[in-house]
Every structure is written in C-alpha cells, then in structure tokens.
Amino acid sequence: MTSLSPILKQATPVVVDHALGSWVFGTDGEQYLDFTTGIGATSTGHCHPKVVEAAREQVGKVIHAQYTTVMHKPLLELTEKLGEVLPEGLDSVFYANSGSEAVEAAVRLARMATGRPNIVVFQGGFHGRTVAAASLTTAGTKFSAGFAPLMAGVHMSAFPYAYRYGMDEATAVAFALKELDYLLKTRTAPEDTAAFLIEPALGDGGYLPTPPAFMDGLRERADRHGIKLIFDEVQAGVGRTGKFWGHQHSKSSPDIIITAKGIASGFPISAIASSTETMAKAWPGSQGGTYGGNAVAAAAGVATLEVIKEEGLVDNARVRGNELLAGLKDIQSRFPAIGDVRGIGLMAGIEFTCPDGTSDAATAAAVQQAAIPQGLLTLTCGPEGNVVRLIPALVVTEAEIATGLERFEAAVGAVVSAPAAVGA
Numbered sequence: 206m207t208s209l210s211p212i213l214k215q216a217t218p219v220v221v222d223h224a225l226g227s228w229v230f231g232t233d234g235e236q237y238l239d240f241t242t243g244i245g246a247t248s249t250g251h252c253h254p255k256v257v258e259a260a261r262e263q264v265g266k267v268i269h270a271q272y273t274t275v276m277h278k279p280l281l282e283l284t285e286k287l288g289e290v291l292p293e294g295l296d297s298v299f300y301a302n303s304g305s306e307a308v309e310a311a312v313r314l315a316r317m318a319t320g321r322p323n324i325v326v327f328q329g330g331f332h333g334r335t336v337a338a339a340s341l342t343t344a345g346t347k348f349s350a351g352f353a354p355l356m357a358g359v360h361m362s363a364f365p366y367a368y369r370y371g372m373d374e375a376t377a378v379a380f381a382l383k384e385l386d387y388l389l390k391t392r393t394a395p396e397d398t399a400a401f402l403i404e405p406a407l408g409d410g411g412y413l414p415t416p417p418a419f420m421d422g423l424r425e426r427a428d429r430h431g432i433k434l435i436f437d438e439v440q441a442g443v444g445r446t447g448k449f450w451g452h453q454h455s456k457s458s459p460d461i462i463i464t465a466k467g468i469a470s471g472f473p474i475s476a477i478a479s480s481t482e483t484m485a486k487a488w489p490g491s492q493g494g495t496y497g498g499n500a501v502a503a504a505a506g507v508a509t510l511e512v513i514k515e516e517g518l519v520d521n522a523r524v525r526g527n528e529l530l531a532g533l534k535d536i537q538s539r540f541p542a543i544g545d546v547r548g549i550g551l552m553a554g555i556e557f558t559c560p561d562g563t564s565d566a567a568t569a570a571a572v573q574q575a576a577i578p579q580g581l582l583t584l585t586c587g588p589e590g591n592v593v594r595l596i597p598a599l600v601v602t603e604a605e606i607a608t609g610l611e612r613f614e615a616a617v618g619a620v621v622s623a624p625a626a627v628g629a
Contacts, residue, residue, distance in 0.1 A: 216241070216584055217577050224251035227598050227605050229582065238609055240595040241582045245408075245440045245552075248467030249512045250598040256470045259508035263501045272300070272498045279503035286510040287478070290449050292458040297484035300476045300498035304439035304465035305333025307475035308402075310492065311461045312337060314479065315400035315433040318486040322357075323393040325385070325401045327364040329410030329588065332402065332437055341402060344410040345588045360393045364407070365419050368545045368556065374416050382422045395430035400461070405451025408440040411587035412554025412594045413547060417455035424457035433460040433483070439475070440552075443467035444513055444599050447523030447550035454549065467599070470509045474502035518599040525601050526550040532610035533595075539614075542568055542621040553595040556587070566590040568620060576616035581609055 220232045227250055229237045239251070249256055263279060270277040284298050291298075299314075301307050312324055324341060326332070331344040339349040340356035349355055363384040365377035372380065389395050401423050407413040420436075427434040436459040441451030445467060448454060452462075460483060465475030473496075513519060530548045533555060537543040542565065544558030557565040557572070569591045576583050586594045597609065 217582055226250040227601050237580050237582050238605060239582045240597050240609055241584050242596050242598045243471055245445060245596050246466045247471045248443055248599050249470045249509055250600040253470060253512055255512050256505050256508045259504045260501050263504035267500050270500050271495060273493050277500045279500050279507060280498045283503045283506045286507055291478050294480050295462060295478040297481040298476050298478045299492050300474060301494055302473050302475060302496050304475055305335040305338040307463045307465055307477050308332045308437060309335060309337045311435050311463050311477045313491055314461060314487050315435060317488055318483050319399045319433060321397055321399040323360055323398045324358060325360050325362055325398060327362055327403050329364045329407045330404055331409035360388060362388045365416050366413060378416050378418045381419060398432050400433040400435050401427055402435045402437060404437045404441060406441040406446060406549055406552050409586050411592045412552055414549040420452060420455035420457045435459055435461045437463045439463055439465045444519040444522050445550050445552055447526050449519050468509060469502050469506035472502035472505040474499060474506055522550040522599050525606050528606045529553050536614045540617050540621055551597045555593045557591045564589040564591040569593050571620045572616050575619045576613060579612040579615050581612035
C-alpha cells in the first residue's frame with residue numbers, strides 16, 4: 206500500500222476535515238485553535254470568504270496560463286497591488302512558486318547585478334531546502350546535511366542573539382556588527398561580496414526579531430561597499446510583525462525583498478522585488494518557470510491584499526501581538542522552565558531552558574504535544590528544538606488570543622510545575 210514518505214513527520218495527529226478563520230476542525234470531531242497557520246501561510250485565516258470566492262471564480266476562467274507565454278489579469282492586478290505596499294524604489298517583480306525558489310532568484314540576481322560571487326548570511330537564518338537555499342540556511346544542520354557539496358560562496362556571520370550570548374540587545378548588536386566587519390576583513394572581501402541576506406525575524410532559527418539597529422548597520426555597510434541588502438520576508442512579511450514588512454521596524458529598506466507564505470493566504474506563490482535598474486541586470490533566461498505566478502494563486506493574492514487593507518489586519522497583528530506577548534510574559538513569570546519569551550506582532554517564541562541555562566528541547570516538545578488535547582496547535586523551532594512558536598492568523602481576535610494563552614498555560618502546567626506547586 207502506497208504511503209507518504211516516512212521522513213515526513215507530523216507535528217500533530219490531527220486530520221483536518223475543514224477549517225475556518227483561526228479554527229481547524231478535525232475528522233475526530235474536535236476543534237482546535239490554530240496557532241500554526243500553515244507555518245504562517247494562511248495569513249487571512251482559513252478559507253476567508255473573499256479569498257475563496259476569488260479563487261473559485263478564477264478556476265472557472267483559467268487555471269494555468271504560463272506567464273512567459275501569455276499574460277493573465279490576476280498577475281497584472283497582483284503586481285499593481287504589490288506596488289502599493291512595496292518599499293519605495295522596488296518597482297520590478299519576478300514571481301515563482303515557493304520561498305526557496307524566490308530566495309534562489311534573489312541570490313542569482315544579486316550575483317548578476319554586482320558581478321560578485323559571495324553571499325553573507327547570519328547564524329540561525331532559514332532560507333529553504335533546495336540546494337542553494339539550504340546552502341544559505343544555518344538554522345540547523347538537518348536542512349543541509351547529507352547532500353554535499355553545497356553551493357560555494359556562502360559565508361556566515363553572527364546574529365545578535367542577545368539571550369543566547371547573555372547580553373543586552375545593544376551589546377549583542379555591537380558584537381554582531383563587529384564580527385561582520387571582521388568577516389569582511391578575513392573571509393570575503395567587500396569587493397567579492399554580492400549580498401547580505403537576512404530575515405527581519407528569524408523563523409526556524411528560533412523566532413528572534415532582528416534588532417532594528419542591526420538591520421540599520423547592515424544597510425550602512427551595504428551602502429559603503431556596494432553590497433546588495435536582501436531581506437527575506439517569506440515568513441515575517443505581509444503584516445505578520447505588525448507592520449506590512451518586518452524590516453519596517455528599522456529605518457532601512459532592502460535592495461531586494463523576498464515574499465511568499467502569507468501573500469496569498471496559503472496558495473503557492475512567491476516573488477522577489479527590486480528596482481527596475483537592478484532587475485534589468487539579470488541575465489536573459491535566468492528568470493522563468495512553468496508554474497510561477499499561477500493565475501489562481503495570483504487571484505488569491507489580490508484578494509488577500511484587499512482583505513488585509515479593508516479589515517485593518519496589519520494593525521490587528523500589532524495589537525493582538527502585544528496582547529499575546531504580554532500574556533506569555535505573565536505565564537513565564539510562573540514557570541522558570543521558560544527561559545525567554547520574545548516576539549514581534551503575531552510571531553511569538555517561547556524558549557525552554559534547564560536550570561543550568563542549557564537548552565531544554567524535551568520540555569518544549571512535551572509542551573507542544575500537551576497543547577493538542579487542550580485544543581491548541583503550535584510548533585517548535587530553533588537549532589536545538591527548544592522553542593515553541595505561536596503563529597496566529599492576522600484575523601485572530603482578542604478572545605482567541607485569550608483562549609490561546611489559557612490553553613498554552615494549561616499545556617505548560619501539564620508538563621512542568623510552577624514554584625508554588627513544588628513548594629506545596
């Protein structure tokens with residue numbers, strides 16, 4: 206009997222019957238508050254009526270019109286809508302299917318535009334699983350091990366992970382920038398460096414917001430040395446951080462931006478954007494693909510951007526995110542097993558540590574599993590697997606945040622004891 210690959214491990218045992226908004230309804234008859242949202246993809250919630258209708262209507266017109274053969278209206282409309290939210294000066298867009306493909310397209314463009322070979326990435330970054338994207342990924346060896354040789358020309362620098370280093374944020378930023386300057390003196394000369402590639406908030410690397418001062422430091426160095434600055438907004442973009450783009454918490458804009466996941470509420474589409482001047486430096490034939498910019502996905506993308514604007518979902522992500530983070534910090538105060546709580550908008554990470562400060566992946570995994578019978582779906586992340594991440598949909602309500610916090614605390618309590626319980 207044919208089955209899925211045994212390497213594909215489900216984070217939960219839930220088999221979905223249907224889903225709506227922030228809720229997943231299982232074939233077991235149970236309903237679950239979904240704080241995973243397809244790893245941030247179902248931005249407007251499950252099956253938003255406007256997105257469903259846009260996709261349904263488009264399916265009846267044309268499903269696939271290969272966009273280097275014939276053009277279709279949804280892609281033109283999506284490009285126009287993106288133009289309303291893209292950073293100033295980024296007026297040229299290339300579409301693909303997945304985040305990994307968009308990352309590879311961005312790196313290819315940066316190398317072609319500069320004529321330089323090397324890419325600098327930052328420790329803990331996740332950029333995908335295809336060969337080049339995995340070569341750029343440092344969120345864990347599981348993403349790149351076993352199929353060497355990887356792509357050459359990749360150099361890693363320190364990320365300002367203040368909690369891990371035992372530093373305050375400003376000290377961590379100064380340290381990481383100093384390490385980057387050292388890298389440029391010892392491993393990849395500026396004149397050999399095509400791009401800096403970073404997520405405005407680390408995803409698989411542990412749900413760590415990138416300090417604005419660090420992004421500004423990268424921008425200054427990129428400008429000084431003629432290096433392209435690429436922001437990988439695959440997970441942090443499209444309103445998730447409480448601004449439309451995650452990098453907007455800093456003063457800096459990218460030369461190339463990457464988007465995917467939440468841009469079409471779960472339909473597979475991705476894109477990179479740059480200035481027309483930069484995009485024109487891509488070599489003929491270097492951009493394309495059979496399914497890139499699919500008509501149905503593009504129609505869903507148009508509807509997604511309209512819903513985000515009409516329903517004020519970027520602001521909702523900011524307000525609900527503040528509520529979520531405050532509630533998690535309150536839970537942390539009662540459970541010493543939680544070493545750190547951090548987040549930005551609707552990206553929240555809860556890091557579990559042992560009494561000696563070392564990572565506690567076992568407790569994180571146990572809490573993630575204990576949340577399921579409480580009716581809450583979560584995920585883990587981080588290089589050591591000791592971070593539980595919460596990713597509510599942008600449409601999440603105040604009541605749903607409160608419910609999620611109650612269920613998460615119940616899951617933590619089922620696994621570890623609060624001090625009062627120990628002393629009783």
